[in-house]
Amino acid sequence: MELQVKDRDVVVPGQVVATGMEYLPSTGTYRLGDDIRANRLGLMKIEGKVLKTIPLAGVYLPQKNDVVIGKVIDILMSGWRLALNSPYSAVLQVKDATFDFIAKGADLTKYFDLEDHVVAKVIQVTSQNLVDVTCKGPGLKKLTGGRIIKVCPHKVPRIIGTKGSMVGMIKKATGCKIIIGQNGVIWMEGAPDKEYVAVETIRLIEELAHTTGLTERVKQHLVERTGVDAASLEHVEQEEEFGGSPDDRPRRYPREEGRPERGPPRGSSNDRRRRPYPARPRRGEQ
């Protein structure tokens, strides 16, 4: 009836993290008999009675409403295929790409060409992991200029920081424009030397993502490398364009796209005129 691990402990798959029914399994844990076990290598996260593990590494799996940066890898009949730094690629349909009118048979490379990078939002992930994205929305666009780097998708929340505090600090210190996709693809543009400092800082965060006191460490690094005033890096929280930490996002299971909500139960209305077909006469009524 008790916990076998502490918060932020490293756990391995199959490890018993709690016994008894006091606690509840969540993402990254499962119940086997009386035990709750971890199902992946990661850090333990204890939220009251709910036990989760935070993976240390892994691939990006697209989730609805994620804002990602994709690379155009194919031009389709009526859309584009985007690589998402993930096992699954996404399709951007013409109807979701732009508000412009695109004539039938138009040359689609005028809008997005091969090797272009695009900020897009995931609008649907099917059970077969077919991914649809859209480019219609605030902040969603084709990226011109700048450079692209890739980081581990699971480190993205630490790079963004609470309410964008971490990335805000980097932006402030280096003067770079930075866009972070949930899939671990990061676009940035700025003065060449400062841009490199930003890359370096992001690599540092990636390396130290599991440690505490990260913000201070990063602040120190930025002050050393850019010579900005440490005080100016206080309170740089910003409305991050792509929402807060993914830990606040709805969990993948149970799926959001479950059964559609039901209307009123059939036969509850006596209004026969609204029925598409007249009710079958009951036996013996004729």
Place this chain on the structure above:
Amino acid sequence: MTKVPLVMSQDRKQHLIKSLEAGVRIDGRKKDEFRPLSIELGVSSTAEGSALVRAGDSSVIAGVKMGLGKPYPDTPDSGVLMVNAELLPLSNPEFESGPPGIESIEIARVIDRGIRESHAFDAKSLCVEPGESVWMVQCDVMPINFDGNLIDLGGLAALAALLDARFPMVGGDGTVDYHERTDRKLELEQLPVPVTVGKIGKHLLVDPTQEEESALDARLTLTMLANGDLCALQKGGDEPLTRDDIKAMVSLAGEKGKELRAKLLEVTGR
């Protein structure tokens, strides 16, 4: 799904050139700066000689095998050197298994040409019995992880492996016993170090990463000796080079070649 060619989009290339104009490369290096280099000898216990060369995220392994064989009829008293390169699929998602492609053949031949044309070692010293039996030295070069500049790193690895090599024992009946090694080394008289100078826009740079390689307009590999003699040249890329480009490249490669040679000598203790 169509395969995307390894060419950087124009848009990002322009950004890279802008950065080069300020003298900063995408990984923070200067244009004429090599990545920190490490050379490790004797990484394979089964090869007669081996070396692992690392620079940044690139790492290349080279191994030397020696065997007795029949010499070619036109050079009955000369040993044989073969350099072979293979781009392992594990080292980069773009590499595929199968017969060697243009890239791996180029790497092998440029490295081979440097060693061969510099007469780095006396082929006659590899002769056991003229017309009957000579040492055949086979040098295999392969990337363990690919992040650009395979020719230079492969060339260094090959040289280091050749320096590391010890002849195996030969039994009384003329068979080679690979479990026993002698103290005999390959006598390398020269160290032909290849240096590749790339050109992006009007900028010349050494030791390009994979990302920079995808943006190269042209490249020139120059293999030079300690006294500055050129013994192999290989031009790649679509754009032409001007006379001034080549002059600048030669002096840059000479300078960098010295650094690499010094590192090689330091590691092998010669």
